[in-house]
Amino acid sequence: MKGIRQLAEHLDISIGTVSRALNGKPDVNDETRRRVLAAAEELGYVANQSGRSLRQGMTNVIGLMLEVSRETIENSDDFFLGVTDGLQSVFSRHKLDLVMLPCPDDEDPHEYLKRMVARRLVDALILSATRRTDRRIELLEKARIPFVALGRSASGGSYTWMDLDFEGVAARGVDRLVAKGHRRIAVAAPSSDINLGYLFVDAYRQALQRHGIAFDPALVIRVKSSEQGGYQAGHELLMIEERPTAIILIHELMAIGLYRRLAEAGIVPGRDLAVVGFREEPRTHFLQPTLTSFRMSLRDLGAQLGETLLATMPAYADHYPQGARNRIWPLELVPGESDAFTLNQKNRA
């Protein structure tokens, strides 16, 4: 089956009527509609997207931009596929398809995005891994393409974003550790310009202040957001004079590398050092001792993200009246053994 013209000829009616029948418009005779639908099914006709897009000015495709660096490849976790799952559960209600747009490492993300926008492959976009200063946001605002940022940024005007509650992780991590007697609490924060690093360290500093603990810059260990980064964090932690008694991590895979480095040094998490991990992930499930970490549903996050995006799109906003606002996604603390001990006086600094 080629195009709508062939289908119309086959049915011996006009292409306008075929189109109306296929698109569920009213004002089509029931019997006619039935015949058209049956013939389309039988002949495997589906409208050519370029033709539709050109006429309608929209593609019915949503893009999720991904940045694929060596580091993200080697530290693939379940985050994006999990979120994708939730996104699609929302988009499928509206016959929208999701495509993932992987920006290669050797291409400038800004240029890549510009090209995708200009080509009008998608009606709307989801950004991720937002940086403190992120030119992509201004680009999309200027191009007037609906988008949602998964992650906050200091760039841009009044765009819509969703983000994880990094502040909550910092605050609850510190509260919990202080309650167990810790005063020297380190954090492993990202060394990159990714925005969450700023949010996390700020919140950590504020939490310390609340407890009357002085902020010590030496306890902010800057490493890559990866398993290797966790290993490195462990390494640097061991070299701090007046060694911290606890550490909070801000990437899911850091715990694995950290445990490894600690094991090499004969240090047992939950006995010699309190460890609070970040997001619970299949790979961290089997750490021994079990890791205190934070739980969230990737699928639910994806679904909410999808609804938020649709709420910013004129064609779908009516379905999501509450939708177009910024949201912080909560994480639930799941206690493990990695920070289970209470510091006695002798150990305290």
Add this chain to the structure above:
Amino acid sequence: MKGIRQLAEHLDISIGTVSRALNGKPDVNDETRRRVLAAAEELGYVANQSGRSLRQGMTNVIGLMLEVSRETIENSDDFFLGVTDGLQSVFSRHKLDLVMLPCPDDEDPHEYLKRMVARRLVDALILSATRRTDRRIELLEKARIPFVALGRSASGGSYTWMDLDFEGVAARGVDRLVAKGHRRIAVAAPSSDINLGYLFVDAYRQALQRHGIAFDPALVIRVKSSEQGGYQAGHELLMIEERPTAIILIHELMAIGLYRRLAEAGIVPGRDLAVVGFREEPRTHFLQPTLTSFRMSLRDLGAQLGETLLATMPAYADHYPQGARNRIWPLELVPGESDAFTLNQKNRA
């Protein structure tokens, strides 16, 4: 900047000339071309893809279909992102963009693919996770869409595929283990209909035969292709009477789960049981004792896959004269400690 019409008005020339200049056609005055290019750059004009696609009958987009199940989400590894990287390195030479098409778990892959094909979002497709019987192949053959399957299948006619050398893994694994004195060698094979399971078990059986060892169906442990599957494989292995002295795995993450189950039973890989893992992966690097496994470059595989696909596309075939043939991708054995011991007579069955 809206469309080519506005750009042409701005330059006070016809849209035809603008188009020719932009697309690098000959027969355009150098000065005219220069002006057009400069104006397009300045005004940020890029051709609307729907308009181009409709006229040219191609989209300049290649799709990589992914099946996203709960299991694949939870067992995300570096495979697809790594391959994507290599694919893009080839596609970018021809100004082709790659999009990943994630088929949701709750949608029939065949229907999903049908929709993508019918909508003509992409010019060509890459399939992955091919099954023994895979209707997607016939669908694409019938639709006359260029495609390459990453993975063999018993379905379809004379399509082009690329696949990993599962037979080589089985053969070299068995050879190596037999040389170390093993006779009872188990394999952990996928429980699904994925085609590689058939190839692997057949090759395993042939390798045993070559060494005059009887094939024992009880030693083919069917589990999920995942970390959990590896754990399960360990569990089942322990229950086999006349326990195997070695096991070969056919999924990268199985080793992690297997090690865990063995540790629970107090069994040490490389001392009490010989373990040959599958593909070397960042997550398996840190297993102790180090894992004997197979190495390959995902990026090189992706690049080869990209060239093979382009060779099947009339518009690009000329660039890749050697391209459109089936290829088995080799893996290099990397010895580790997990199978380093030689079985002494006492231990032999």
Add this chain to the structure above:
DNA sequence: CTGAAAGCGCTTACAG
């Protein structure tokens, strides 16, 4: 309820 026609934004023979 249906048909005829316009037009979305491009590229490309064709004429000059």
Add this chain to the structure above:
DNA sequence: CTGAAAGCGCTTACAG
């Protein structure tokens, strides 16, 4: 070397 025009496959006012 450039312009005018056709037409890719659709959807949608508009007329009847």
